[in-house]
Amino acid sequence: xQKITQTQPGMFVQEKEAVTLDCTYxxxxxxxxxxxxxxxxxxxxxxxxxxxxxxxxxxxxxxxxLNFQKAxxxxxxxxxxxxLGDSAxxxxxxxxxxxxxxxxxxxxxxxxxxxxxx
Amino acid sequence: ETGVTQTPxxxxxxxxxxxxxxxxxxxxxxxxxxxxxxxxxxxxxMFVYNFKEQTENNSVPSRFSPECPNSSHLFLHLHTLxxxxxxxxxCASGEQGREQFFGPGTRLTVL
Numbered sequence: 122x123q124k125i126t127q128t129q130p131g132m133f134v135q136e137k138e139a140v141t142l143d144c145t146y147x148x149x150x151x152x153x154x155x156x157x158x159x160x161x162x163x164x165x166x167x168x169x170x171x172x173x174x175x176x177x178x179x180x181x182x183x184x185x186x187l188n189f190q191k192a193x194x195x196x197x198x199x200x201x202x203x204x205l206g207d208s209a210x211x212x213x214x215x216x217x218x219x220x221x222x223x224x225x226x227x228x229x230x231x232x233x234x235x236x237x238x239x
Numbered sequence: 240e241t242g243v244t245q246t247p248x249x250x251x252x253x254x255x256x257x258x259x260x261x262x263x264x265x266x267x268x269x270x271x272x273x274x275x276x277x278x279x280x281x282x283x284x285m286f287v288y289n290f291k292e293q294t295e296n297n298s299v300p301s302r303f304s305p306e307c308p309n310s311s312h313l314f315l316h317l318h319t320l321x322x323x324x325x326x327x328x329x330c331a332s333g334e335q336g337r338e339q340f341f342g343p344g345t346r347l348t349v350l
Contacts, residue, residue, distance in 0.1 A: 125281075156338055164327055166282075166341035212282070216336075225270070225335055226295065229282040 123148045125213050125230035133236045134203050141188070142198040142233050144213035150174075153217050155196040156227065157187065160210040169211075172196060200235075208237045242266065243342035245330050251348045252320065260315040260345045262330030271313040272339060273305060276327040288313060320349045 124147040134140045146155065157169040172180045172187045180187045188197040196215075200207055210232045216225040243264045252258050264271065273285040287295035288307040302324075304316040313330055325348050333339035 154336065158341075164329075164344040164346065166329060166331070168338040168340065171338055214282075225333070225339075226284055226287065227272075227282075227339060228284075231279075231281045 123150070123153075123215055123217050123228045125215055125228055127213055127230035127233050129233045130231075131234040131236070133238060136205060136237050136239050137202055139199060139201045140203050140207075140235065142200075142211050142213075142235065144196045144198065144230060146194050146196060146213075146215050148194075148215065148217060150217045153215055154225075155187070155189070156214045156216070157185070157196075157198045158212045158214060159207075160212060160232070162209070166212070170198065203237050205237050205239060208235060210234050243330060243332055243340050245328075245342035245345050247345060248343060249346050249348075251350065252317070253350050254320060254322075256320075257316070257318040259317065260328055260330075260347075262313040262315075262342055264311055264313075264330075264332035264340070264342075266332055266340060268332035268334050268340070269310055270333050270335070271307060271310070272331040272333075273313065273315055274329040274331065276329060276344070278326075282329065286315075317347075320347075322349050325349045 126145045153174045155172045159167045170182045170185045172189045184201045186199045212232045213230045214227045246261045270289045275283045284297050285299045286305045291307050306314040327344045329344045330342040331339040
């Protein structure tokens, strides 16, 4: 079975500082993918960044980067130069190997509530 | 209109009511998903449809009945719900191997 663990229920960071959100995972699949989503108070889940298990380089998307350490089974999200608008819930998720009919399943962690202080 | 849309955004219903949630995606994806998000719990996958065929039912009670008439539309029919079914219901679509795109959700309250 796959499992995602996010050990930080909440984090408070000063504006413009960098922040790291932790995520560890457990899977027996050799091929898998890791995702980070942002959920503002409006409720919509916004995709941020993706890392494939065979990707040799850490994924980056603008101010977001994923610190992928395969041996440690961790996939931490790093947000550089944080902004007030970054305040939200952040969820780490993973997909395992594709299902028989090709539709992937995502397993989510419990999330981290990030608050950016001015 | 683009992306994934969901209606209604808010719904209050009694335990004896019958209602339906609607999801529509304009992204050309083949797979659609229903998730439930309760307070203080991770997102729970409920149903998966791939090419209009249900490929996953994650032990969801029969009072939730999904319907996927085509690859762009997904419904969740609700009947005789319980107060513990109150939650945010999120619809998503995607292609295999990549991210899923979520709608804004329907916040359901069962009285």
